[in-house]
Amino acid sequence: MLKAKLLIAAAAFSFGVAANAAADTVTFGVQAPITGQYANEGQGIEKAVRLLAKQLNADGGLLGKTVEVVACDDEGKATQAALCGRELSNKGVFTVIGSYTSGATAASQPIFARANILQTSDGTAEQLTQHGYKLFFRNAPPNSAEAKFTGEYLVKAKQYKRIAIIADHSSFAKGLGEAVTEAVKAEGGNIVYNGFINAGSQDYRSVLTSIKSENPDVIYFSGYYSDGGLIRAQQEALGIKADFVGGDANQNVKFGELAGKAAEGAVIINVPAPENLPYPEAKSFLSDYNAAYGENPPSIFTLTNADGMRAIVKAVQETKSFEPSDVADYLHSLRDFPGFTGPLGFDDNGERLGSAFQAFEIQADGSYKTTYPAN
Amino acid sequence: METFLQQLVNGLTVGSIYALIALGYTMVYGILKLINFAHGDLAVLGAFIGLTVITGLAGAGGAPANWIVIVAFVLAVLVVAIAGVLLEFTAYRPLRHAHRLSAVVSALGASMFIENGIMLIWSPQTLTFPEGIMPETTFHYGSVVISATQLFIVAISFVLMLALYLYVNKTRFGTAIRASAIDQDAARLMGINVNKVIVSVFVLGPALGAIGGLFIGVYYRQAVFDMGWIYGLNAFIAAIIGGIGNIPGAMIGGLLLGLFSSLAGGYISSTWQQAIVFGLLILILLVRPTGILGERVAEKV
């Protein structure tokens, strides 16, 4: 909204000068949905970045410079994201962590690219790494990898015969939905329904009633948890017996709250949940996070963004340089960096390498149980 | 056929919620000729107060006892009715004789105020309602599923609407309300205390709206601070479909809108559902601007 834009512009004015005043500091920007629909994801990212910065500073900073963090709230909206791009650039940030949604990330990408600022985001829409922005690094695996896994899971592992696919119109969910449709077809699966919902509209009974008449044995939803939880609940209320499988953005504690009892048995496909990460770095960061904020990170994306930031920090330390192009060159050849979310590297397009998907089922007590691949 | 029946059941449930909220718009418009843009937000306020009472008394987890649910509804109605009267006194009464657009902007300001007040008190995040506020039994007829919650919502809405209808049409004070809607000056000359009538409208409308808002929370099991405008807008469309200013019209308009919207979502397009509803609204305004039951009061220009 107009007023919000003005506020951001005004805030940029008030803090812009201060951020770069001292040469012995380096500023890390956070662009995330701190308010609005995805607020808890955005707040998680900001908290993780602030915690990592604090830990860095306690160890003497980055190449001797104190790390400062400035955050800009993009509300998960493209227009706000463009304004955040301006604001953070004006503040002279060295790198930006974020944003959470693909749409908001895509809107600020060209601005950071023009301003010669490194950016790392969990946005999983394919297009993010296809613009040739040399300073952009995706810290979560892309839609195509998830879609391939999902196709295998639905058709080969679970042998579903009648598959219904729902997406919303966001670039992330639409892209994932399309990619899953392709993957299911490639596996020879049978899609009986393929449609869209309006994110945030609360009532999905109309579309579910239509789906019911197709008699599916599974409903796959590629959108976000706030809608996914309700779809699962309303599916149950309408007596649709089909299984529910959700894409990675359904993995959030709110999914279970919204779905209520119906959450039990729903399956979500993602890289492992924060609590289930086997890596020692992850375990120690989780306990630090818990000690600092008294809660667990809202989702795995808090940690993939933390990994993006850690990779950049690592690159600065190894190259002993704050020159973005040096850092980017190092990152493009990074392999098997021990990330919180598994071994991490980037290809020439800034695409994340290495990460294993899992299908996990929500249990009666709200915990996740990995069901595929069985190990 | 069963799919169609299921869509009807869904539509009827949403429609009765729209109808409850639409009554508040139509009563205020009938007397003041003012679109009370804050009404949808008052309804949402009801949902949040109800939620607070339920979680406060029942604690997290587990179905709340019946008396808690009843207390929640009663408190929501009381608080929202008081808020409605405060709204009338502070934002609308001083502008009663000003240019009508001033009152419209004041109403928009009030809407923004209430919406953000809710956000500040309860957080900007989506809050979830506990399960089991209403019985969760479901009834199956072939493949058509009707939940006890749906039956409760529809039944309570009908009882409330019938009560309002009887109150307005069969009591002395109801006659005063109707008279004030037709001609305030004449009503005043007949010895009717028009100010009292207006206050009563700002008690009744928000009270019913609060119940509608709480129904939204119970039915969808979630509430978010800014949902008032879309439910408000739909309820307002319902009031226009029925003929704004007309009390039975708002009831019929709400039900028709719920059914229409549900069928449009099921058979035409779920993504265009809301756009189709607005298309219908514009069509009705063009073809029969007085709505289905006609406006009882000539519009003040």
Added chain:
Amino acid sequence: MNTTTLRRAGGILWVVGLMVPLAASNNWISILSIFAIYAVVALSQDVVLGRAGMYDMGHAVYFGIGAYTTAVLNTQFGVPILWTMPIAVVVSAAFGIILSAPIVKLRGDYLLVATIGFNEIFRMAMVNNVGGITGGPDGIFGIGVPSLFGYPIMSQGGMYLINWVLLGVVLVLMNNLDKSRLGRVFRYLKEDELAATTLGVNARYYKILAFALGAGIAGAAGTLFASQLATVSPSAFIFMESVTLFAIVIVGGQASIPGVLLGTVLMFVVPQVFRELAEYRYLVFGLAMIVVMVLRPQGIWPRRSRPE
């Protein structure tokens, strides 16, 4: 202060505004840039609402159509930004005519409700990616910057000057409208449509014309908005934006150029002065709208009854 003095003062202020890039920081420049764009949209809203007296609460649609026209032409077909402006004006004005033609016969609140409907339908059309060109909920990114004589204007200052020039042009236009026959016809229509019709004024024609004019000007602002932010998305043109524009005109003063500008400034100065309010801002904003209306129902700087 009489009208001539006011006009001169306004002219001087505008010229002073041209010097801003020399003196101000980047952040002030972007604030004033966006102010200039919204001032133009608010003035265009005033043509329909304040001057012709039609309750248009969906004006963000025309602003959005202009912005999307520029975004699509620039990103898909590589049309230079400034060349897209006349096209954006024509497309927006055409939509102004098409959308208003069936509804101008509606009175008061009915028109208001119909325009809210248009606003929502527009938003949904953009979200649902009509024709595959609007980019869905995330909109369109990577819109270019304007260029003059082959030189791209990359600096914030350059962009600001273009916005400021458009504001100047629109201010002159509004000033002339005040004095012209067309302006008087609008005024008659607003004050007494029946009388105007008896005097031979074709009410329907002039009402549609008011919409076309208001929509066209909003479209021009849309072009600069798209270029300024390098992105357009449905959330920038939602019903709340229309409400804000509507409120600017009523709070500032209908058909009053200084009133409308003041209304727009308030949307800037208020949040700046009270920026420590952070999340309380909309609460205060809503309250301020009520208080201003109760204290000054005619607006802060109402039009004088005899402007000539």
